Amino acid sequence: MSSIDLHGKNWTEALAEFIDCYNRVVPSGSAAAATLDVVHGYGSTGAGGVIRTRLRAFLSKYPQCLEYQPGESVDGNQGHTLVKPMQRLPDTGGLLAEQVWEYCETPRTVSKITGKFRRHGDPQVQQAIRTLERQGRLRTVSKGRFKEYEAA
Incomplete structure (x- = not known):
């Protein structure tokens, strides 16, 4: 059994490290x-x-790629999760789309989204938005005269 320790990391670092480790053991x-x-x-x-x-929320979005069990259902320890890889997960390029999707839990305009993720550059952020729309994970809503994106 392989193991990865995500203690002391922020969410972005933890997810990137998890995906990298996961894809190596697939x-x-x-x-x-x-x-x-x-x-x-x-x-x-x-x-x-x-x-x-x-x-765990991230893992639940990929039932076709993996199976997982919370540690508390296995040995009573809620400080870990057991993951059984079946297919590769999207690489860290897909990580931006994941972050945009989470940010859009509350409806956001394109300018708000690109402003939040400006370090990635506008083209990459807009590509992430288009990808999420094609996947049906992001939908457009109208708020007055503004077009906003909301996580589906």
Whole structure:
């Protein structure tokens, strides 16, 4: 069983490291998948840490790529999650789309979205928006005369 420890990282770093590690252990051909033990901690408040909560939400979006079990259902430890890889996950280029999708839980205009993710550059942000629209994960809503994007 492979293991990865995400303690002390912010969500962006943790997700990028998880995807990189995950894609390295994905089986090729008919090889059996090794389980990946993702150690994220349980959160200092006990109500569920940011990484634990977001990681599990992220994993639930990819049932065709993986199976996962919260640690508390396996051994009572809520500080880790067991992941069984089946297919590769989108690389960190897809990470921008994931971040845009999360940001659009509240409807946002294109200018708000591109402003938030300006370090990636407008073309990449707009490409992420188009990709999410094609996947049906982002929809347009009208708010007065403004066109906004909302996570579906």
